[in-house]
Amino acid sequence: MPIDPRIQAALDRPLNGKRTLRFRMVRGYVAAPGTGPIGETCHTCRHAEPLGCDRREWICGPVGDHTLKIDRSTKACSRWERSKHAR
């Protein structure tokens, strides 16, 4: 898989301070949102798990903390894998 150009640009940039770290870790997400494939979201990731039968609240499976809910419209992280239910 080719490397995401945003990640390559971040790697090429000199590390001078806080502003150079473009992708920020967010609690509840296993890796920094936005570091995954372009155009993909947690909605199409196989790791997103519903909390209840109504499928309104979701968590990131690898995090394993049921108190940290995720927004499935968030950009995919580097651990994203296509869900077999996604088209």
Ligand code: SF4
């Ligand atoms: S893309 Fe998948 S692995 Fe990454 S935070 Fe979202 S649900 Fe978790």
